[in-house]
Amino acid sequence: MNFDDYCQQKAAPPGSSSYYALRRAPFARQPLLTALFALRREFEETVKETSDPTIGRTRLAWWQKEMAALEAGSPSHPVSKALAAHLDDVATESPALQSLLSGFEMDLDQARYLDYPNLRRYIDSVGSTFASIVARATARAPEQASQWAAPLGHALMLAQIIADVGDDARHGRIYLPIDELQRFNVTAADLINRRYSDAFTALMRFQTERARDALRTALAALPREERRTQRTLRALAAHALALLDEIERDGYQVLHQRIALTPIRKLWLAWRAA
Template sequence: MLQFSVFRAHLTHSRARLLSPQANPVNFDEYCQQKAAPPGSSTYYALRQAPVARQPLLTALFALRREFEETVKETTDPTIGRTKLAWWQKEAAALAAGEPTHPVSQALAAHLPDVQAEYPALQGIIAGFEMDLDQARYLDYPNLRRYMAGVGGTFASVVARATAHEPSQAASWAAPLGEALMLAQIVVELGNDARHGRIYIPIDEMQRFNVTAADLINRKYTDAFTEMMRFQTARARDAIRKALDALPVGERHSQSTLRALAALALALLDEIERDGYHVLHQRIALTPIRKLWVAWRAARKH
């Protein structure tokens, strides 16, 4: 009963935040909040589980990732995408040199204790997203993992180091979780990605299940598609659970945001499975109240 009362109080507070007007002009923290975690999003509730003092830094990191993602996935001309990513490479260097110009970079300069130490990781994340401009398909799982390592694993490592008790060890257990979260995202975004010409399910796996790219683009649901999605969902779920089990006991509390994201991904995979994997014509999502409950409960689970 006490636990539910605390949760209800947390819900009331969240509703107040959702309804409160922005009284001040937009600054870099507000920009990052709007970019990375709009109210009602999974990231919004996951970030609320982090220590208050660390939320601005984590929000800025997720905002940076969102900037990279928009650059490659919402740009139809690869040449323009490369130009924008090249600009971000220069901006990352400017950030490391203490001369940021973009609101997200300015937020990181204000909140990231050692910007220069994370500079190589930021370059690695950009390189990961650059792969989206070079290829829209992956031959097999090892090739896909190269992409997931940069976009998911390296990013999760940076996020983990922001709150870890032993940051130097974070990559060993955070990177697998970041890659696992990417596997879940591939399942969730399959239809939308296919409509934009990107298919992240490896070619050899699609051939194994006798599913074609045209099937995905044309939103064709078949028994073969269901079997393929059952495999993809099971792999993502198993990878997330394995990565969570590998989290050091001493770091579980410090990683409340990543654990909340993992719990939200697992809940969404369950929802997609219950819906029969109908992800080609719609984006299945959890309700905001369920997101809040799942994230809140996951952050307090030991």
């Protein structure tokens, strides 16, 4: 298996949202974007699918060395090799890649967040950083991409948190801020033990409205001249908005299951968004 095939399997298996979103990107940039999505998935698996924090930190330390090796021109991992082959200027993008890795490292340091400003620091380190990297890969004006891509990445993360509430809680991570849980009279134990209630519904309605508003605001701020270059991010946003609608229609039943869109609907949404 060559490194491009590895990235495709890791980042965008058929039927996934990333699969359809990446296919809307300019053809020449699809290998690079796929490698970036694969790298994000590698980082995510390192911290979220490792039960022992010591092992997680060891794996993160390896990735830190691998990112340095990528910048030095001697990567060893298939994803790093793909980035070396497709990324025009590795040195320029390396600080952002390191920042993305540092953002995921926060998952090993804390599993709950006191309030939204604390959560925002995590979301911006992961979601906003990643969206900015993706945007720069195809933007007409890469130097300005973070201004409009960062808010979109933040909004996408808010939507992901809602969809993953149940699964994250079962793995000991609760991204809904503690003060907001208290405001709606929902406890961490309620999430972990999958206890639905009117209070939980009200909490999730609040979370969904915030994420939906953030997505719509970020999309509206996307410069007209960049709309065509950012078909991948726009497709992801369309998927996120549709998924929020689906979660709402299902009564926010996200604690015992992960609600998802069908592949054919993802295909249609990605096509329409582009």
